[in-house]
Amino acid sequence: MDTIKKADQLRLILGDQLNRQHSWFAGFDEKIVYVLMEVRQETDYVLHHAQKIIAIFAAMRAFAQELQEAGHRVHYLKIDDLQNQHGIPLNMQMLAQMYGAEKFAYQAPDEWRLDQQLSQLASDPQLPGVMVDTEHFYTSRAEVASFFSQRKQWLMEAFYRSMRVQHHILVDEKKQPIGGAWNFDHDNRKSWPGLPWEPADNRPRYDHSTLWDSVVAAGVKSFGEPQAEQFRWPLNRNDALQQLQHFIQYALPNFGEFQDAMSSKAWRLFHSMLSFALNVKMLSPREVVNAVLDAYQEQQLPLASVEGFIRQIIGWREYVRGVYWHRMPHYEDANYFAHQQALPEWFWNGETKMRCMATAISQSLQHAHAHHIQRLMVIGNFSLLVGLDPKAVHQWYLGIYIDAFEWVELPNTIGMSQYADGGHLATKPYVSSAAYIDRMSDYCKGCHYNKKLRLGEDACPFNALYWDFHHRHENLLGRNPRLGIVYKQLRQMKDDDLIALKERARYIQLHLHKI
Secondary structure, three states: OOOOOOOOEEEEOOOOOOOOOOHHHHOOOOOEEEEEEOOHHHHHOOOEEHHHHHHHHHHHHHHHHHHHHOOOEEEEEOOOOOOOOOOHHHHHHHHHHHHOOOEEEEEOOOOHHHHHHHHHHHOOOOOOEEEEOOOOOOOOOOHHHHHOOOOOOOOHHHHHHHHHHHOOOOEOOOOOEHHHOOOOHHHOOOOOOOOOOOOOOOOOOEOOHHHHHHHHHOOOOEEOOOOHHHEOOOOOHHHHHHHHHHHHHHHHHHHHHHOOOOOOOOOOOOOOOOHHHHHOOOOOHHHHHHHHHHHHHHHOOOHHHHHHHHHHHHHHHHHHHHHHHHHOOOHHHOOOOOOOEOOOHHHOOOOOOOHHHHHHHHHHHHHOOOOHHHHHHHHHHHHHHHOEOHHHHHHHHHHHOOOOOHHHHHHHHHHHHOOOOOOOOOOOOOOOOHHHHHHHOOOOOOOOOEOOOOOOOOEOHHHHHHHHHHHHOHHHHOOOHHHHHHHHHHHHOOHHHHHHHHHHHHHHHHOHHHO
16 A cells, blocks of 8 residues: 555546556556556456356456556555545545546546446536546447448447458458358357367366455345365466466367357356457456467468357457447336246256256356357347346346346347347347257256257246247247248247147246246
């Protein structure tokens, strides 16, 4: 902690702005104090997974120590500091008075609520502030909206191709895609047969039990398993870089073809596990993409794996951020289907007879992580089919996943998973019966429910819910060209069969606690 020596400027660093390569840190100025704070404002706005709180606080503390060791002045407010006001504006005003600072600077927040809060604080003539860029993303906040301003639909594929050309990624001198195709999704949809086995988890282990004890003592509420004494998420940039290299060497070769696969025997499979490090800015998307491209050239990695991974970074990640800033501040209230069902209690403990849901939720509670297909086609699929309140689903996703920050999670949940925006982001609802889950996983084996049955107490709930969902929303979805086959099949059903399916679906909706 600094002695109280006057400072001209305070520079605020948020918990997801741990970018050691930011230009702020290129030089030294003893009249600048960098401020990091652990505040109840951020722990309490939704209920967070214990590991998410630990990971962010531990990384913030490590970052502050690194800055101090490099010669920068740092003021760090811990969760249990007596002077901590537990709100960013109050703390900044207190520290400005303490240091005699007359201005402050902050990096552009990635969340709307913080952007509004800090913008208001910066307009105070008593402590004027200036916002600078985070120097992290490929695109600006408004760039995606600008790209689609003259287009009828916000199709990610069009944006992704433009990014490939603009940044000369996997294109030739004629700006055509390497390999003759812009994406290789058709090669990336295999179920996992059990081999090759997922790479060893090489992430370091940390003991954050003292930190966790202080969080609990401060009264912060959470859920999920803390695993504080054997903590596996990266603490700093060095951890993240090692994880990146491990992924490229051992997992990326198999990432492509198995990226949609799910297994109860291997929860990581061939996923990078880098999203937390990226989203708190330990790593930049450019260095991740460049490292993958270098490995592609040097090691002749499968193009389908390389392209599929890069598409997630320069395509989807930048795209959903653009959607977020275009649709805020009311995006979280979108509810196209007027779904109102409350989340069942087993979303908080994983205790359901559906093996797919129990596995995906229990994994999330244990590790604060699930990959995109578990989030979309298991948990999100069921949530949409049964009619859960999309805002409640959004808040659950935002809290449970370690990589979930609103700018990336909200569009993925409201738009992609729950279709609550009516198709602004997705071209159709991403729902399925048990058949898809069975094809892409081993979850149906040993399940209480029969994946082949539509009716009866032993029938998989996904089956009746699937047909009932499309039937009850035919006025909203019946003309969707991507659902033509579904509605053709529905219209061919006998009335008695359709009535029975609807009755089974209603039973499930009314007895979620027993499913």
